[in-house]
Structures are given as C-alpha cells and as structure tokens.
Amino acid sequence: MNRVVADCRRFPSDSNCSLTIIGTEDEVLRAAAEHAVSVHGHDAGDQLDDAVRGMLEPEESYQPGERA
C-alpha cells in the first residue's frame, strides 16, 4: 500500500504548525482538509482539496524537516 505524506510545515502559515499526516491518499486528503479548516480557518471545498492534494508527497521520498 503506497502511502503519502502531508507535512503542515510545507504550508505557509502563521502558526508554525508542525502536524504531519501519513496514510493513504484518501485518508490524508480527508484528515488534512479537516485540519486546514479546523486549525487554520480555511474554507472547505474543492479549492482546498486541490491545494491539499498538491502538497502530498510520496512516503518513500519524504524528507522530514523544514522546507528548504
């Protein structure tokens, strides 16, 4: 099962959020979208889903740490 990673540190934000979500693409999309809404105050919707999808990284090539 291929898993993907959504690392909130990759997202520009004021809160220096460090949450990292790892799971299947569907799991991560749902969890990351809910997190973006509940914690970061984004509006739920297709635009947010697209933004979240764009930040997913394959688990195999994921490098933990701050974005360069």
Ligand SMILES: [Zn+2]
């Ligand atoms: Zn966050």
